Amino acid sequence: MLRRSMLFMPGNNPGMLQTAEVFGSDSVILDLEDAVSLGEKDAARILIKGALKTFNYGTTEVVIRINPFSTPYALEDIDVMARLKPNAILLPKATPEDMKQLDEMLTKIEKEEGFEEGVIRIHALVETTYGVETVYETIQMSNRVDSVCLGGEDLSVDLGVARTKDSEELFYARTKIVNACKALKIDAIDTPFTDTNDEAGLLADTIHAKKLGFTGKLSINPRQINTIHKVYSPTAAEISWANRVMYAKDEAEKEGLGVFSLDGKMIDAPVISRAMNTLNAARVIGLIK
Amino acid sequence: MKILKPAKAGTLESNDISIMLMPGTNGIELELESIVEKQFGTEIRTLIENSLKELGVENAMIKAIDKGALDYTIKARIETAVTRAGEM
Numbered sequence: 001m002l003r004r005s006m007l008f009m010p011g012n013n014p015g016m017l018q019t020a021e022v023f024g025s026d027s028v029i030l031d032l033e034d035a036v037s038l039g040e041k042d043a044a045r046i047l048i049k050g051a052l053k054t055f056n057y058g059t060t061e062v063v064i065r066i067n068p069f070s071t072p073y074a075l076e077d078i079d080v081m082a083r084l085k086p087n088a089i090l091l092p093k094a095t096p097e098d099m100k101q102l103d104e105m106l107t108k109i110e111k112e113e114g115f116e117e118g119v120i121r122i123h124a125l126v127e128t129t130y131g132v133e134t135v136y137e138t139i140q141m142s143n144r145v146d147s148v149c150l151g152g153e154d155l156s157v158d159l160g161v162a163r164t165k166d167s168e169e170l171f172y173a174r175t176k177i178v179n180a181c182k183a184l185k186i187d188a189i190d191t192p193f194t195d196t197n198d199e200a201g202l203l204a205d206t207i208h209a210k211k212l213g214f215t216g217k218l219s220i221n222p223r224q225i226n227t228i229h230k231v232y233s234p235t236a237a238e239i240s241w242a243n244r245v246m247y248a249k250d251e252a253e254k255e256g257l258g259v260f261s262l263d264g265k266m267i268d269a270p271v272i273s274r275a276m277n278t279l280n281a282a283r284v285i286g287l288i289k
Numbered sequence: 290m291k292i293l294k295p296a297k298a299g300t301l302e303s304n305d306i307s308i309m310l311m312p313g314t315n316g317i318e319l320e321l322e323s324i325v326e327k328q329f330g331t332e333i334r335t336l337i338e339n340s341l342k343e344l345g346v347e348n349a350m351i352k353a354i355d356k357g358a359l360d361y362t363i364k365a366r367i368e369t370a371v372t373r374a375g376e377m
Contacts, residue, residue: 042372047369050364
């Protein structure tokens with residue numbers, strides 16, 4: 001699936017849960033962690049349970065962010081939420097050890113509930129220095145992992161540095177996460193841009209992350225979705241280029257050529273693969289038929 | 290299910306309902322305040338009473354202040370309050 005934007009929604013807010021799908025993000029993350037106060041974790045679990053049984057979120061991916069394993073809430077979060085069969089669980093402060101434990105718990109619950117094994121997917125939220133250093137191993141701990149998301153706020157605290165608007169302090173984490181995700185063929189989702197009133201800043205930050213290899217971005221405000229989608233959706237020029245590559249490929253195949261050129265540039269398998277990805281993404285979001 | 294102690298759930302924010310539950314001895318005694326009392330007062334009362342019944346609560350005093358909550362929210366807040374007020 002296309003995962004350009006993943007929008008956080010507070011798990012104990014009825015109004016937000018009932019409108020979560022209308023903002024058009026590719027995924028919604030119903031949050032049991034930071035957005036829910038310690039005394040309301042039970043209420044949020046029960047409210048999300050009701051919302052998932054009541055609303056049809058359509059093609060929007062429904063993800064539940066549980067509390068970290070280091071808290072007293074994680075086990076009950078998983079036990080209650082997994083039985084509702086959400087599309088995915090977002091594991092905060094992800095490490096290889098926690099990923100293994102989550103995967104085992106999901107497998108057990110899927111068996112008990114009669115769900116197909118592996119149907120509940122996982123997104124790993126990497127937001128500690130240890131998590132960054134072990135991200136490759138974390139992904140390998142479970143076949144369920146569909147993406148790694150970067151949590152820049154907590155990571156900068158762990159690094160002992162100030163969180164800045166240009167995110168220079170996250171450069172190492174960003175590139176390390178992207179590389180691990182590309183190597184293991186999963187999505188790389190960038191940290192949220194937290195100044196919700198700075199649209200130009202959001203645009204610049206999203207463009208920069210895309211250049212580093214990220215495939216989508218976390219969001220903390222519905223107003224950010226359009227900007228994120230603009231950056232991560234194929235442009236008309238990209239779609240036109242991809243169509244021309246595929247046409248040239250078909251022509252070259254007829255002539256028995258493995259490698260060919262277009263506009264003076266060599267076209268080989270990786271370029272063809274990029275063109276196909278562009279066209280697939282354009283199809284998924286309805287830009288082409 | 291017996292209500293052993295007073296408990297609260299929900300908020301006074303839009304789309305939510307605040308529930309205050311207390312031990313009672315005279316069946317379900319419900320006091321409701323709602324911004325949609327005229328349109329949906331009867332339905333909300335029935336929903337609250339049925340939710341308590343489903344949870345096995347026979348005696349309780351309830352004060353509910355509704356700010357336009359949908360059914361799923363009302364049921365969730367009742368379940369939360371009941372869980373907090375006793376043992377399921």
